[in-house]
Amino acid sequence: MIVSNRSYVQSLDTRGSPEMNLSHVITEFSFGPYFPDIAQPLDYSFEVAKDRMSCSFLVRTRTHPPTAFMAYQYFMHIVPTTYIAPRSPPLETNQYSVTHYTRKLEHFEGTPGIFFKFDLDPMVITIHQRTTSLVQFIIR
Numbered sequence: 001m002i003v004s005n006r007s008y009v010q011s012l013d014t015r016g017s018p019e020m021n022l023s024h025v026i027t028e029f030s031f032g033p034y035f036p037d038i039a040q041p042l043d044y045s046f047e048v049a050k051d052r053m054s055c056s057f058l059v060r061t062r063t064h065p066p067t068a069f070m071a072y073q074y075f076m077h078i079v080p081t082t083y084i085a086p087r088s089p090p091l092e093t094n095q096y097s098v099t100h101y102t103r104k105l106e107h108f109e110g111t112p113g114i115f116f117k118f119d120l121d122p123m124v125i126t127i128h129q130r131t132t133s134l135v136q137f138i139i140r
Contacts (some may be wrong), residue, residue, distance in 0.1 A: 001028070003024030003081060014120055015120070016063045020069065020112065021049050021113060022047075022049055022069075022070050022072060022113065023046075023047060023049045024046065024047055024072070024114055024129075025045075025046040026042045026043070026044070026046070027043070027044060027046045028040070028043050029042040029043060030043075030093075030094075031078050031093070031094035031095075031096055032081075032092065032093030032094040033091060033093050034093075035081075035083040035085075035091050035093055035127075036085075036129075038093075038095060039095070040096075041096070041097065041098045042074070042098055047072055047102065059067055062076065068103060069104075069105040069110075070102065070103070070105065070112055071102070071103045071105055071110055071111065071113055071115065072100070072101075072102055072113070072114045072115065073096055073100070073102075073103070073115045073117065074099075074100055074114075074115065074116045074117070075098065075099045075100075075101070075117050075118075076096045076097065076098045076099075076116065076117070076118040077096060077097050077118070077119055077121050078094050078095070078096045078118055078119065078120050078121060079095050079096065079121045079123060079124070079125055080092070080094055080120075080121075080123075080124045081093050081094055081095045081125045081126075081127065082124065082125070082126045083125070083127045083129070084126065084127065084128045084129065085129045086129060086130070086131055095125065096118070102103045127133070
């Protein structure tokens, strides 16, 4: 396993298993504490591997033709965010956007797996939550 500031990689050894299914569910994915009205694009997302994925160099049968391994790639841009609500201390957290790619790996042309790659954006967002008093609301 390799963890760096650019990506997270979990190494998979495909030699020990004739079949591998990389279907996955992401129930929660964030880069900091929760704050109201934040959009977390990967929360409650899933990918289902549609093909049977087999190591064709280990399983050579006529009944199961070799199929491709899959690589799921998530490219994320992380933006540091400060959320300021009335009568509470500022909350330092992060928001992110994501681009998702799915690739079939034919003829051992890559490494199957689920990859998360991220970049930190060089800007900061500050969100001020303000309430409107009744007098201000009526004047508008």
